Amino acid sequence: MASSSGNSSGSLQIQSSGSEESLMDQRKRKRMQSNRESARRSRMRKQTHLNDLTAQISQLKEENDQIHTNLSITSQQYLNVEAENSVLRAQVGELSQRLDALNDILNYLDASKGVFGGGDFDAIPESYMNNSWNSMYLNQPIMASADLFLY
Template identity: 40%
Template sequence: MASPKQNQASLGSDEDPRYANLDERKRKRMISNRESARRSRAKKQQRLDELLSEINQLQNDNNTIMKKIDGATQMFVGTASQNNVLRAQITELTDRLHSLNSVLHIAQEVSGLALDIPEIPDTLLEPWKLPVSIQPITTSFNMNMF
């Protein structure tokens, strides 16, 4: 046999107006909760899509920057190689100039003539004291690259 409370509960909102109001609020709350959960899931999915899009954009930017870095590194290596070649050439030319100056000194001693033989600075240690006028170096480096 069912107790009086169980009978009232089994009757539910169909017969007792107090429970009908309670069930209606519960049903509205459930609907509201479901709608809120749906909005939350949609918002979460939208944020996930935005983050994935941002990841793709950042990866593209990173790839572009890495290409620029690689290009700049190649330019640096090329310039360093050219600089080494030029240093070797200046050493060779300085040695030749020293040899020619020593020939001039010998010629001056043998001939007895007074020759104006300038001193040759060590251009590797003091490049600002080059015996010739320095021309400005122009470049075609594209500043918009970076």
């Protein structure tokens, strides 16, 4: 009987070791399946992140193009305003010179004969009449707005 009991315990060991291997195989398969699922989820997250970054790149490029366009338009407007400002400054300078010359003429007439009181315009010095700027503007009107005459 000893031999048969030894055989039965040996077969129990074989059966239990077989079931342990089967259990270990199941655990190994479960772990492999779990790892595959985890890797698949990780790949999906990476792909989603890549898609988000690609969309963000497109949006930022579009915004960058709009900013460049706005900058170009603003720069062009700035150059136009600077050119117009230069023209206006030159006109202010010219008009100031004309006003100064006219004031000099009036001061001369006031000092010599009174305010247009029988003044002789032939007595205006040649230096006022022969200035190079004067001949350039002789036939140009001096602009004034109507509200200046209200005072």
